[in-house]
Amino acid sequence: MTIYSAGFTGRPERGAGKSGVPPGQYVTREFPVLSAGPTPLIPLDTWRLEVTGDDGTARSWTWEEFRELDAEEVTVNLHCVTRWSKLGTAWTGVPVETLLADMEVDGVFVLASSYGGYTTNLPLVDLLDGKAWVVFEYEGRTIDPEHGGPARLLVPHLYLWKSAKWLRGLRLQARDEAGFWERLGYHNYGDPWREQRHWDD
Amino acid sequence: MGRLTWQRATVVGVLDETATARTLTLEVDTWSAHRPGQHVDVRLTAPDGYTAVRPYSIATPANGSRIDLTVGLTENGEVSGYLVGGTKIGTVLEVRGPLGGWFVWDRDDPAPVQLVGGGVGVAPLMAMLRAHDWVAERGPMGLLYSSRSPGTLLYATEFAGRMRCQDPTSAVTVLYTRTAPDGEPRLPGRLTTSDIGTYGLPPLSGTRCYVCGSTGFVEAAIELLIEAGFAADNIRAERFGP
Numbered sequence: 001m002t003i004y005s006a007g008f009t010g011r012p013e014r015g016a017g018k019s020g021v022p023p024g025q026y027v028t029r030e031f032p033v034l035s036a037g038p039t040p041l042i043p044l045d046t047w048r049l050e051v052t053g054d055d056g057t058a059r060s061w062t063w064e065e066f067r068e069l070d071a072e073e074v075t076v077n078l079h080c081v082t083r084w085s086k087l088g089t090a091w092t093g094v095p096v097e098t099l100l101a102d103m104e105v106d107g108v109f110v111l112a113s114s115y116g117g118y119t120t121n122l123p124l125v126d127l128l129d130g131k132a133w134v135v136f137e138y139e140g141r142t143i144d145p146e147h148g149g150p151a152r153l154l155v156p157h158l159y160l161w162k163s164a165k166w167l168r169g170l171r172l173q174a175r176d177e178a179g180f181w182e183r184l185g186y187h188n189y190g191d192p193w194r195e196q197r198h199w200d201d
Numbered sequence: 202m203g204r205l206t207w208q209r210a211t212v213v214g215v216l217d218e219t220a221t222a223r224t225l226t227l228e229v230d231t232w233s234a235h236r237p238g239q240h241v242d243v244r245l246t247a248p249d250g251y252t253a254v255r256p257y258s259i260a261t262p263a264n265g266s267r268i269d270l271t272v273g274l275t276e277n278g279e280v281s282g283y284l285v286g287g288t289k290i291g292t293v294l295e296v297r298g299p300l301g302g303w304f305v306w307d308r309d310d311p312a313p314v315q316l317v318g319g320g321v322g323v324a325p326l327m328a329m330l331r332a333h334d335w336v337a338e339r340g341p342m343g344l345l346y347s348s349r350s351p352g353t354l355l356y357a358t359e360f361a362g363r364m365r366c367q368d369p370t371s372a373v374t375v376l377y378t379r380t381a382p383d384g385e386p387r388l389p390g391r392l393t394t395s396d397i398g399t400y401g402l403p404p405l406s407g408t409r410c411y412v413c414g415s416t417g418f419v420e421a422a423i424e425l426l427i428e429a430g431f432a433a434d435n436i437r438a439e440r441f442g443p
Binding site for chain 2 (some may be wrong): 002003004005006007008009010011024026032033034035036037038039082083117146181184185198200201
């Protein structure tokens with residue numbers, strides 16, 4: 001039985017059915033912010049990005065080293081679990097597979113960790129083949145701290161909480177390990193097209 | 202019946218808090234007790250089957266199958282416009298929840314709590330403050346509530362009572378940003394570090410902070426709390442919309 005709310009019609013340009021917009025999302029031109037605590041401010045001279053293999057080997061980049069890597073410009077749609085979608089956002093960043101190029105890759109899961117303590121988990125395949133980047137520019141400018149600067153993960157095919165802000169490290173591991181929101185009730189995978197918002201979705 | 206099943210919710214109370222904010226009391230068909238700070242998804246369905254869903258904080262502690270949502274009107278708000286302007290007693294909506302396991306206060310937690318709310322962001326903090334009222338052995342809880350003017354003050358009657366009580370374990374201070382009522386000693390203005398020092402709890406190492414409001418408000422408030430000496434690790438935040 002459908003429950004209708006009397007008098008509700010929705011706004012004229014309502015989001016559903018627009019291409020590029022997953023079910024249950026609405027389109028915004030703003031750039032809302034979702035994070036759980038304080039926004040960390042990370043000086044570039046102490047910034048490091050570290051990738052750790054499941055054998056414990058690690059590789060790290062200073063900001064200068066990271067910026068010397070080949071970067072790509074990508075234009076993608078963002079989908080936040082709090083139901084806004086922002087279409088056609090332009091980012092510049094390094095493909096994650098570039099960062100993993102020299103690693104011994106055994107593990108099939110990745111735990112991304114951030115300055116400030118945030119973590120999120122993803123299958124490794126979701127970070128490869130042009131599906132994920134570590135971005136450092138948004139719309140041609142450095143990324144504001146509240147949006148994850150100096151550098152954040154960008155995994156646009158999953159809900160945005162998977163695109164860890166203030167990225168500090170990626171750890172390859174054999175076993176999946178739930179991240180911050182994933183332990184607190186959010187879906188382990190987070191596919192917006194299947195509305196995988198919460199544990200039981 | 203999981204918390205992710207959509208439940209029918211009937212409006213049983215409507216209170217216009219201000220010209221642009223309304224508190225709806227909902228009677229939910231099947232509801233499990235929520236924790237102070239949690240939210241629900243609200244779903245509206247139009248006659249042609251179109252649906253729109255938005256999250257709203259619960260402003261009341263667990264109370265059987267009743268929950269209060271305080272909704273602020275947002276610009277071109279598809280759902281907020283209906284909830285603030287188009288609902289009446291008997292209107293039927295759908296909700297699911299309770300949702301969110303992070304921005305919650307545990308009533309068994311004796312640590313002092315500093316709440317900081319901006320505008321309609323005070324709603325989930327009210328659930329915490331009201332739950333705290335019922336705890337016998339309680340630590341201090343303080344609320345700093347930033348509101349533009351007396352005309353935008355939510356829960357005005359309740360706050361008047363709370364401020365008259367001067368309960369040292371439950372201190373509420375309204376900080377006006379643009380227009381203050383007559384006789385208000387503090388000049389209107391945005392929240393400052395000195396406001397936190399004057400009206401907030403002392404920044405003890407174990408004090409928990411909950412901050413809710415617009416993104417700009419939350420970013421600024423967290424910075425001030427840290428400046429005032431509160432530990433960043435103990436600050437939890439919920440940010441609203443754009």
